[in-house]
Amino acid sequence: xxxxxxxxxxxxxxxxxxxxxxxxxxxxxxxxxxxxxxxxxxxxxxxxxxxxxxxxxxxxxxxxxxxxxxxxxxxxxxxxxxxxxxxxxxxxxxxxxxxxxxxxxxxxxxxxxxxxxxxxxxxxxxxxxxxxxxxxxxxxxxxxxxxxxxxxxxxxxxxxxxxxxxxxxxxxxxxxxxxxxxxxxxxxxxxxxxxxxxxxxxxxxxxxxxxxxxxxxxxxxxxxxxxxxxxxxxxxxxxxxxxxxxxxxxxxxxxxxxxxxxxxxxxxxxxxxxxxxxxxxxxxxxxxxxxxxxxxxxxxxx
Numbered sequence: 001x002x003x004x005x006x007x008x009x010x011x012x013x014x015x016x017x018x019x020x021x022x023x024x025x026x027x028x029x030x031x032x033x034x035x036x037x038x039x040x041x042x043x044x045x046x047x048x049x050x051x052x053x054x055x056x057x058x059x060x061x062x063x064x065x066x067x068x069x070x071x072x073x074x075x076x077x078x079x080x081x082x083x084x085x086x087x088x089x090x091x092x093x094x095x096x097x098x099x100x101x102x103x104x105x106x107x108x109x110x111x112x113x114x115x116x117x118x119x120x121x122x123x124x125x126x127x128x129x130x131x132x133x134x135x136x137x138x139x140x141x142x143x144x145x146x147x148x149x150x151x152x153x154x155x156x157x158x159x160x161x162x163x164x165x166x167x168x169x170x171x172x173x174x175x176x177x178x179x180x181x182x183x184x185x186x187x188x189x190x191x192x193x194x195x196x197x198x199x200x201x202x203x204x205x206x207x208x209x210x211x212x213x214x215x216x217x218x219x220x221x222x223x224x225x226x227x228x229x230x231x232x233x234x235x236x237x238x239x240x241x242x243x244x245x246x247x248x249x250x251x252x253x254x255x256x257x258x259x260x261x262x263x264x265x266x267x268x269x270x271x272x273x274x275x276x277x278x279x280x281x282x283x284x285x286x287x288x289x290x291x292x293x294x295x296x297x298x299x300x301x302x
Contacts, residue, residue: 024100025100026231026232026234026235027100027103027228027229027232027234027235028072028075028076028232028234028235028238030103031072031076031080031103031235032076032078035078035079035080035081036080036081036082036083037065037068037069037072037080037081037082037083037103037104038083038085038101038102038103038104039065039082039083039084039085039102039103039104039105039106040084040085040086040087040093040096040097040102040104040105041061041084041086041087041093041105041106041107042086042087042088042176043057043086044176044177044178045059045061045107045177045198045201046059046177046198046201046202046204046270047059047060047197047198047201047264047265047269047270047271048060048061048062048106048107048197048198048201048224048264049061049062049106049107057084059107059264060107060124060125060260060261060263060264060265061106061107061226062082063260063263063264064106064124064226064242064243064246065082065104065106065226066082067242067243067245067246067260068082068104068226068238068239068242068243069081069082070242071238071239071241071242071245072235072238075234075238082104085102087102087105088175088176089154089155090153090155090156091154091155093105094114094117094118094227095117097118097227097228097229098117098118098229098230099229100229103228103229103235104226104227104228104239105226105227106121106225106226106227107125107224108120108224108225108226108227109127109157109195109222109223109224110123110222110223110224110225111157111222114227117230118227118228118229118230119227119228119229119230119232119236120225120226120227121225121226121227121228121236121239121240121243122225122239122240122243122244122247122285122289123223123224123225123285124224124225124243124246124247124285125197125223125224125225125265126221126222126223126224126281127195127196127197127198127218127221127222127224128195128196128217128218128219128220128221128222129157129158129161129193129194129195129196129218129219129220130193130194130196130199130213130214130215130218130219131150131191131192131193131199131213131214131215132180132181132184132191132192132194132199132202132203132211132212132213133184133190133191133192133211133212133213133214134184134210134211135209135210135211135212137190137191138190138191138214139214139215140191140214140215141215142165142166143166145162145165145166145168145169145191146166146168146169147168147169147170148169148170148190148191149169149170149172149188149189149190149191150162150169150170150171150172150189150190150191150192150193151172151173151174151180151183151184151189151191151192151193152171152172152173152174152192152193152194153173153174153175153176153194154173156194157195157220157222158193158194158195159171159193161193161219161220162193162219165219172188172189174189174192177192177194177198177199177202180192180194181202184211191214195224196213196218197224197271199213200213200270200271201270201271204270225243226239226243240289241292244286244289244292245257245292245294246260246261247282247285247286248282248286248291248292248294249294250278250279250282251279251282251283251286252294254294257294261278262275265278266278
């Protein structure tokens with residue numbers, strides 16, 4: 001009797017438009033169907049994701065995304081492509097990833113608050129908040145920022161940190177790094193606050209002898225990785241495996257992975273970091289996970 005009533009109730013709900021919702025399609029299910037991973041983000045973030053002189057989208061995070069696509073392709077057994085969508089405002093990007101409209105966003109700073117809405121990957125970089133300033137103009141200490149005009153991206157970690165470090169600084173909204181640098185050169189702002197790696201990568205847009213990062217130590221540090229929609233454990237695991245292989249490959253001197261990392265971070269790359277420093281960070285990250293064997297590893301030439 002109760003079973004018959006339950007069936008009748010479900011039928012009535014369906015008639016009224018209250019049918020039980022179907023399970024949402026996972027990222028892996030969607031990729032299996034379409035062969036596409038949608039990736040969102042900015043296109044002015046050197047060395048992570050930016051347009052080169054040929055207007056091609058390149059960067060450290062783009063290379064990481066290609067590794068992820070290859071890992072997912074091997075899992076689903078079909079070719080997988082990255083389809084990039086430009087999203088300039090992180091306050092728009094975060095909910096699009098959370099809702100599954102975008103499958104992947106990289107060069108993303110980790111915060112505990114953001115982790116409540118999306119899932120983070122294994123980090124592949126470490127950074128922090130600093131200032132890009134003209135040499136001799138600002139020390140970058142909290143006291144030196146009183147009344148100074150600081151260019152910030154709205155709703156960014158840079159904006160939030162300067163509000164905490166020096167509430168008496170004058171925050172000037174900028175739409176992107178390019179605009180901020182133009183304003184800095186023109187004297188419209190006294191500094192630009194943002195991610196240390198991104199600011200360092202963009203010093204090439206100005207004279208390295210005239211501008212530098214301050215202070216010596218970041219106001220705050222954080223890991224940088226990718227974010228994916230919540231409740232997509234298979235996809236997140238494949239993302240993590242792809243990144244872990246790159247980290248492990250660099251540590252053991254695999255030619256493929258060494259070339260990828262050094263192109264952006266290494267001595268001959270954009271950030272010009274010492275390989276020992278990169279390896280130390282990668283080892284620290286890998287200590288928290290199972291070691292990933294690198295098959296047929298070819299050593300990088302010195």
